[in-house]
Amino acid sequence: MRLVGTGQNRERIEKWVAELKEQIDTLPGDQVGSVKDEQLNGMKTALELWLSADPKLKGAGERSLHEVHDGNGKLLSAVFTQYNRETNVSSIESIGGLEHASLVKALQHMVTHEEKDNHAERIEMTVFDDDTARLSALNEVGFQPDPGATGHGVKVMIRGSSTTQAEKARAERMSLEHQNKVLGASQAAARLLGYDPKLVRISMDDHTFDLAGTQRHAAGLAHLTTGVITIFPNYVYSTDGAVSVTAHEVAHQKYQTVLNYLQKEYEALGEAERQAQQQQQPPLTNFGGELKPEYREQFPLITRFEKHKGDALDRRIKTDGITDYSKDYWKDYAKDKGIVALKVASHETIAEIARRQTETGKIEGSPAWRSYYKDVMKSYDEIQEKLKAAKAA
Amino acid sequence: MIERTEVDGKPATVAYIDDKFQPVEKDQAVYIKVLFDDGEQLMLSAKDDHARG
Numbered sequence: 001m002r003l004v005g006t007g008q009n010r011e012r013i014e015k016w017v018a019e020l021k022e023q024i025d026t027l028p029g030d031q032v033g034s035v036k037d038e039q040l041n042g043m044k045t046a047l048e049l050w051l052s053a054d055p056k057l058k059g060a061g062e063r064s065l066h067e068v069h070d071g072n073g074k075l076l077s078a079v080f081t082q083y084n085r086e087t088n089v090s091s092i093e094s095i096g097g098l099e100h101a102s103l104v105k106a107l108q109h110m111v112t113h114e115e116k117d118n119h120a121e122r123i124e125m126t127v128f129d130d131d132t133a134r135l136s137a138l139n140e141v142g143f144q145p146d147p148g149a150t151g152h153g154v155k156v157m158i159r160g161s162s163t164t165q166a167e168k169a170r171a172e173r174m175s176l177e178h179q180n181k182v183l184g185a186s187q188a189a190a191r192l193l194g195y196d197p198k199l200v201r202i203s204m205d206d207h208t209f210d211l212a213g214t215q216r217h218a219a220g221l222a223h224l225t226t227g228v229i230t231i232f233p234n235y236v237y238s239t240d241g242a243v244s245v246t247a248h249e250v251a252h253q254k255y256q257t258v259l260n261y262l263q264k265e266y267e268a269l270g271e272a273e274r275q276a277q278q279q280q281q282p283p284l285t286n287f288g289g290e291l292k293p294e295y296r297e298q299f300p301l302i303t304r305f306e307k308h309k310g311d312a313l314d315r316r317i318k319t320d321g322i323t324d325y326s327k328d329y330w331k332d333y334a335k336d337k338g339i340v341a342l343k344v345a346s347h348e349t350i351a352e353i354a355r356r357q358t359e360t361g362k363i364e365g366s367p368a369w370r371s372y373y374k375d376v377m378k379s380y381d382e383i384q385e386k387l388k389a390a391k392a393a
Numbered sequence: 394m395i396e397r398t399e400v401d402g403k404p405a406t407v408a409y410i411d412d413k414f415q416p417v418e419k420d421q422a423v424y425i426k427v428l429f430d431d432g433e434q435l436m437l438s439a440k441d442d443h444a445r446g
Binding site: 209210211212216217218219220221222224232235236237238240241244245248249252256259260323324325328329332340341343344347348352355 | 394395398399400401402406407408410412413414415416423424425426427428430432433434435436437438439440
């Protein structure tokens with residue numbers, strides 16, 4: 001005779017715990033770690049979990065014990081489960097039985113309770129690969145291995161949906177919440193760096209790039225022509241990450257914009273010099289290549305950035321970057337002192353000063369770098385003002 | 394870790410960094426910073442899936 005109980009008699013449960021402890025403690029040495037040892041411990045733990053569970057959760061049926069005993073009151077098997085209301089999933093926390101049939105009976109009783117009373121969409125238990133006693137009992141009551149969560153010596157055995165409606169809804173909520181957080185953090189970073197936050201957008205599209213034969217997903221993109229910065233929340237994993245990625249994008253946008261306008265001024269200066277020479281007029285620059293004072297207003301960027309050339313550039317190279325990240329680029333530049341490496345190292349240092357600015361609110365770095373950074377930012381703002389004025393005219 | 398390579402067939406300098414923007418080896422990277430020689434730049438995810446850290 002096999003009778004089923006749900007732990008209503010505390011005195012009996014405590015007696016079984018004591019008996020099981022005695023049995024475990026007196027097991028012969030060659031049976032320690034045996035299947036019997038595992039099953040006795042499984043039953044004992046199930047009963048102990050039940051005894052220590054929150055009475056309110058027990059009353060609500062969210063913590064449950066299902067035990068099977070014989071006509072003489074001898075415990076044959078026990079299962080303890082807990083139900084998660086948020087995910088609508090029940091999990092078996094401990095199970096043990098002296099025989100297969102009793103184990104199956106306790107499991108069947110548990111399944112009825114979780115599915116009929118709690119309406120759990122899934123019941124699950126993690127079991128060692130070699131735990132054949134539990135695996136065969138779980139199989140018999142309709143549990144299957146979850147292929148997405150199995151490996152490393154264990155099997156996650158499930159009955160019901162591998163993803164519940166509640167889990168799907170939660171994932172959607174979290175995804176939307178994550179998107180909003182990423183957008184908020186990115187726009188805040190842009191605003192802090194004096195960049196129009198409306199130009200920072202998020203996209204759930206998947207933008208892929210081939211990096212040395214491996215497909216990689218974009219986390220952040222800057223569109224130089226439009227100024228739009230796109231952040232991809234699926235590949236930005238935290239708000240800190242969003243701030244850092246945006247700070248880099250903003251700084252690169254600003255710096256490259258200024259470099260492009262500076263280049264345009266140099267091209268215009270070259271053309272003006274050529275015309276002056278043709279017309280046998282005096283050159284616009286002096287012997288050292290510096291603009292003559294009367295042309296400074298005509299070429300404001302060249303004028304501003306003249307002080308950042310020569311010795312100032314040497315000082316920036318010597319004081320390298322402000323973080324380990326940007327210092328690495330200067331180490332790379334030191335190898336061959338190439339123009340591309342110099343440009344890249346400068347870009348990354350500017351980006352890191354901007355990133356640190358979003359963290360500390362300060363412009364960090366050596367005096368040479370701080371001065372250069374401030375002039376880049378000031379020049380960008382002036383370029384934008386001029387563009388706005390030209391558009392309004 | 395910084396290296397010269399090609400991204401979508403364009404020459405670029407790439408750096409492997411963690412979520413604190415510290416330089417790390419490729420297998421520990423969370424992001425890959427790409428700076429193309431023409432000044433364009435982008436940030437790639439170094440993770441293969443959508444898992445969030």
